[in-house]
Amino acid sequence: MIKIAYIGAGSIQFGPIIVQDILLSEKLCAKGLEICLMDIELSHLDHVFKHAEYVNNKLKRNVKIIKTDNKEEAIRNSDFVICALEKDRNIFWSQDFHIPRKYGFKQVYGENGGVGSLFHALRNIKIIVDLAKDMEKLCPKSILLNFSNPEHKICEAVTRLTNIKTVGLCHGVFMGREQLSELLDIPLSDLQTKACGMNHFSWFQEIKQKSTGEDLYPKLKTIEKDGDWIAKWHELALGRILFRRFGQWPSPASNHYGEYIRWAEEFVIPQLHFFYDPFEGHPWENNQIPEGVYTVDKVNYKREWKKDWSKKLLPVGSVEEIQLENKDGSFKSSGEIATLIMESVVSNEKKWLEAVNIPNNGAIPNLPDDLVVEVPAYCDGDGIKAVKMNPIPEVIAATIRLHASIHKLLVEAYSEESKDKLLQAILIEPTVNSYRNAVDMCNEMLELQKDVLPIFK
Numbered sequence: 001m002i003k004i005a006y007i008g009a010g011s012i013q014f015g016p017i018i019v020q021d022i023l024l025s026e027k028l029c030a031k032g033l034e035i036c037l038m039d040i041e042l043s044h045l046d047h048v049f050k051h052a053e054y055v056n057n058k059l060k061r062n063v064k065i066i067k068t069d070n071k072e073e074a075i076r077n078s079d080f081v082i083c084a085l086e087k088d089r090n091i092f093w094s095q096d097f098h099i100p101r102k103y104g105f106k107q108v109y110g111e112n113g114g115v116g117s118l119f120h121a122l123r124n125i126k127i128i129v130d131l132a133k134d135m136e137k138l139c140p141k142s143i144l145l146n147f148s149n150p151e152h153k154i155c156e157a158v159t160r161l162t163n164i165k166t167v168g169l170c171h172g173v174f175m176g177r178e179q180l181s182e183l184l185d186i187p188l189s190d191l192q193t194k195a196c197g198m199n200h201f202s203w204f205q206e207i208k209q210k211s212t213g214e215d216l217y218p219k220l221k222t223i224e225k226d227g228d229w230i231a232k233w234h235e236l237a238l239g240r241i242l243f244r245r246f247g248q249w250p251s252p253a254s255n256h257y258g259e260y261i262r263w264a265e266e267f268v269i270p271q272l273h274f275f276y277d278p279f280e281g282h283p284w285e286n287n288q289i290p291e292g293v294y295t296v297d298k299v300n301y302k303r304e305w306k307k308d309w310s311k312k313l314l315p316v317g318s319v320e321e322i323q324l325e326n327k328d329g330s331f332k333s334s335g336e337i338a339t340l341i342m343e344s345v346v347s348n349e350k351k352w353l354e355a356v357n358i359p360n361n362g363a364i365p366n367l368p369d370d371l372v373v374e375v376p377a378y379c380d381g382d383g384i385k386a387v388k389m390n391p392i393p394e395v396i397a398a399t400i401r402l403h404a405s406i407h408k409l410l411v412e413a414y415s416e417e418s419k420d421k422l423l424q425a426i427l428i429e430p431t432v433n434s435y436r437n438a439v440d441m442c443n444e445m446l447e448l449q450k451d452v453l454p455i456f457k
Contacts (some may be wrong), residue, residue, distance in 0.1 A: 001032040002346055005078040005139075007071065007131060008085030010039030014147070015023055015048040016324055017334040018082065023055045023063060024331055034064040038074035039085075045069070051324070055331060071134065077425030078139040080342050083128060084147035087452060094274040094283055094290040094310040096120050103437040105429075106265045109273065111261025112150040112200045113403070113428045115438075117437045118410055118422070119453065121153035125414055126454045128154050132162040143345065143383070145169060145338045151199040151357045156372040157411045159359050167384055168372065169338055173202050176251025177354070179236070180207060183223055184216055196364055196375045196389045198400050200256040205390055220249065223240060238267035238324040246395050260403060262430040267278050293349030300398050339378050366391040402428065419446075419456040 004022060009015045015037075022028060022035060035052065038059045039045040049067040056063050065076055068074050075081050098450030100107055125233025128148060144166040148154055151168035158166045170363055173195050186209055194206040207216045223238055235313060238254035238261075250257045258264030274290040276283050283290040325331055344351040353376060360373045363386035367373060376387045391397070404423045413421035419442075426438050 001034060002028060002080075002342075003036065003078045003341065004028075004082065005033045005036045005038065005074040005142075006082045006084075007038050007074060008083060008148070009037035009048050009067075010041040010044035011084060012044055012047065014084050015039075015044070016051045017332070017339065017453060018084065018336065019048060019052045020055050020324060020331050021050065021336065021339040022342075023059060023061055023336050025339050025343055026102045027190060027347050028339070029061045029063055031346055033061075034066070036074045036078070037065065037067045038069065038071055038319055040069050042069060050348065055105055057115075059331075071131065072138060075131075075135055075142070076138045076390075078135075078142045080145060080345070081131070081135060081139065081142050082145045082338060083131060085124075085127065086288060087123065087127075090274070090290050091284050091403060092123060092449065092452065093120065095445070096198045097274055098282070099448070100431070100441055103432060103441040105431040105437070105441070107431045108258045108264050108268045109255050111259065112152070112256065114431050115426055115441070115449070117150050117153070117259065118406075118429070119449060121150045121410060122149050122454055123449065123452050124150075124154055125157045125411075126452075128381065129157050129414075130159055132158045132164040132166070136162055137162050140164075143167065144342075146357075147336075147338075152374070153407055153410060155357050156359075156370075156407050157414060159372065160370070160411050161415055165383060166358075167341065168199065170199055170337060170355065170357065170374070171188060171336065172200050172252035172256065173355035174335065175253065176202065176204065176249070179253075180204070180216075180220070180249065181253070184219060186216070193354075194376050194387065194389065195355065196373065197392065197396065198250060198260075198403060199372075199374045201260050201403075202251045202355065202374045203246075203392060203396055204251065205248065205392075207249065232249060232384075234268060238264055241267065247393055248396070260430070265383070341384065344379040345381060345383065345437070350378055350380045353377045353379055353384065356386075358384060358386060361386065363387065364389050366394070366397045367400060368404050371400075371407065373400075413456070414454050416456050417455050422456055 037049055045067050052065045056065060076325050097110035100115045105115050107116055144164050146155060146168045151170050155168040158164060177188060177191060177193055179192055190210045192208040192210045194203055195202045195204045197203045209216055224243060235253045238258050239250045242250050254268050258268050295350030299410045335336050340351055355374050356377045357372050357374050359370050360367050361369050364373055377384050406429060409421050409425035423442055426432055426442055432438050
């Protein structure tokens with residue numbers, strides 16, 4: 001019997017498709033499978049549970065599916081724990097984004113990088129490290145499959161502070177592959193790539209055509225050089241400059257890798273992110289749910305004129321949900337690799353993983369061993385093993401090393417309850433340009449988010 005615990009399963013957008021992935025796996029279901037869905041949002045948990053039962057019955061899987069709001073019950077004796085949780089995501093993210101910018105810190109996104117991401121990380125580290133410590137007691141041999149952001153900061157905290165095997169999963173490199181497929185006019189299935197670096201700051205060391213073995217970098221350089229600068233500006237303009245100056249194609253998109261670069265604002269338009277009129281008050285003060293603009297290219301210009309701000313989350317069963325079935329009635333796959341990893345471990349079949357976030361341990365020679373990096377890997381019954389990569393260009397390595405130090409200080413700040421170390425991490429963050437403003441911003445964020453942040457002294 002295999003047991004999978006899913007913590008944060010009540011996500012309307014994410015929960016149903018991940019559970020569906022698991023139930024689509026004949027290899028997992030054939031082993032005898034129990035799925036325990038856990039969330040504190042009971043109405044949404046019930047929605048995901050009902051969908052899981054629907055898929056289970058339609059596929060005739062005979063999988064035991066249970067639901068609970070008790071974390072300890074969910075993870076006890078689990079073989080795998082999936083974590084995909086975030087408390088009031090857009091409310092707190094809008095604070096992470098706007099308040100540092102008020103102090104002159106021109107971050108472009110504030111999710112995984114930028115000074116706002118430090119507070120995002122601390123909120124989730126507090127929850128997920130506690131989860132990992134519970135796993136040490138209740139399922140010490142289990143693997144933690146983490147989807148929560150900021151991936152690298154959270155996974156680094158878990159690996160430094162607990163003994164739980166942890167892997168961070170993100171589709172960013174897959175987005176980069178889709179860009180390359182479109183630019184090169186080569187099907188994804190015929191594209192062979194290897195990328196590495198840091199989550200949302202990965203760089204393709206190898207881009208080849210599978211069927212011919214051709215190195216596609218020369219072709220990519222020609223295509224990029226001939227491209228209209230305005231085309232796909234928000235998604236690729238910064239990446240094109242980085243490609244020209246740093247020598248490798250970055251992934252996933254400008255508003256992500258731009259989080260780690262001080263001058264990125266020249267190439268993106270962050271002012272649209274969580275836009276509101278400050279004269280009317282901040283959204284987190286007047287019960288509005290701020291909306292993020294992911295890319296300017298994909299802004300919906302046909303939106304309804306009036307918006308019902310009373311809806312905190314999409315209603316259960318909303319037509320805006322992610323589409324879960326194909327036109328022929330078959331179930332869709334998310335494309336995430338969590339199920340592939342679990343299949344590989346339980347069947348001891350060696351599988352290629354395009355990108356995982358795990359401790360470096362020499363995989364990228366010119367980065368610290370204890371830094372959580374994003375690398376391709378193989379997985380089998382013994383777990384996940386990173387592919388050995390070539391040294392990355394020094395300009396990229398130097399950028400990542402700075403963030404490695406920020407990660408280390410942040411984890412130490414959390415574990416030691418040290419406001420001094422938190423401020424040290426803030427002061428070396430590339431977007432910070434004023435000591436006085438850094439102190440004031442830190443104090444404001446700690447007060448504003450005191451109910452969800454760790455304690456600092």
